[in-house]
Amino acid sequence: MIFKWFNAEQGSAVERFAKRDRLNPLELLPWILAIAAYYVFPSYLPLGSQILLTILFAISLDLALGYAGIITLGHAAFFGVGAYSAGLYALHVTGEPLSGLVVAAIAAGILGLLSGLVILRTTGLTLIMLTLAVLLIVQEFANRARPITGGADGLNGIAMLPIFGVFRFDLFGHTAYWYCLSVLFVMWIFGLLLVRSPFGRSLTGVRENITRMHSIGAPVRRRLVTIYTISAAMAGVAGALLAQTSQFVGLATLGFERSGEIVIMLVLGGIGRIYGAIVGVVIFMIAQDSFARANPAFWSFWVGLLLVLIVLFARGGALGIADNLVALLRGRKK
């Protein structure tokens, strides 16, 4: 029965194509699971919040890397700038969380815009190096600007006001979990609309063949800078969520490790499909939480091995493997 449902493509080619990007009921599954997780694993809420905000970070990366093909290893720059902006805003202006998110989005977005204008003229290895360079510059700035950022000590003593003046952040992370989930949900809707819009489809065109995109009259560089800015702003929001829910911001938010790991998570899940971000992050972070503590060295080993296998044999990541299985089952049924 379920295979019939998977097989639902019918009608003319145009009709089938037009239906493809309609919201599928299956797309609500992650949200149901996320809500269920709250009740099933009440003692894991802080980890849950971490996962949620990391998913947001991964989705932001997917917009740039997965959809537009902007290969970056420096995305933590925006995450970190968002975290620091939200932290500083809470310390010096107000602990109101939602305006803090907006401030973080703007700050990270501006950095995305300015750096994007410069580095998106390049491609390939040059581009990767430049994204790293931007990250290093921001890192060093945060490290040196001690009076502002606290240097290696980070920003401490961040106190948040209740959300909407009602929902207090509590010690057990109940509010934080719902907060992260709500913000992620809104951003997910936004991301979904974006990638299914003509603008979003054109990004896929840029990724697939930039030369052709130029020759059909698309303002390619403007599109790239735009999505890079949006992606940066979204990463900034993810960073802000971390600052607000953990009430601390350290240099690790700008770490190279965070930059690299988020790429790994996205690749594990499957790039260029939003849900890859969700799947990849959930698998990675739960596995990390369960195994890594016991034996950190072996954790890296397994991640490395898995990555090699995925990159060599399953470019689509976990979701790509799922696709192939569904296709296989469909084939059997026929």
Added chain:
Amino acid sequence: MSALETQLLCKNFGALSVANKIDFRLEPGARHALIGPNGAGKTTFINLITGRLTPSSGIIKLAGEDVTALSQSGRVKRGLGRTFQINTLFRGLSVLENVFLTVCEREGIGNSILRRANARKDLLEESYALLESLHIGDDALNIVRELPYGKLRLVELAIALALKPKVLLLDEPAAGLPSSETAIVFDTVQQLPKDIAILIIEHDMDLVFRLANRITVLVQGTVLVEGTPDEIQHDARVREVYLGEGDHG
């Protein structure tokens, strides 16, 4: 006024001059062939016109307007379309979407984020109709990467046509095609509206003489001669450098 014009167009790759003071006019409605030996600079000439390459010197005009400083997209907006000698497609996307993306850009909705792209049924229908006219409607939902070379050539042409260009530059559109598909390409080109100006690069002299009402011969970046097919066929210099090796004439 010419649909397309170049004045003293030059391009050097280091010491190599690939375009040498090319004065060229493409008249409205022309069926103009550009021929010349391998490495003559034909593709380079097209790349200069479209803005993919920047000329070392010289001027390019579209419908009388100087577009030399304009971006590629600016030139496309002014009615310039092209195909590539080497397939340049969105390989991971379906055939339909290859054309659909192009139609979206033509309609100027590529910046819009307000609605689903695929909700534009009208543009999808248009894209599909174009594919059918090229006999690849059945492949609409197939991924480009998985199609045989011959069909890719037709997708390449479909994309260029989807722009509804006023000036169409075809770089060996039938290169490497079996005769059945070559026929589709040439029938399609012949059936295009008469007001489109077409510049076609083609090595097959039979096709050139069947299609073109004007021919330019390019040798080592320099225009050797330009004229009607008849004049070209009987030109002694052309026979020497170009046709001499073939059995035409």
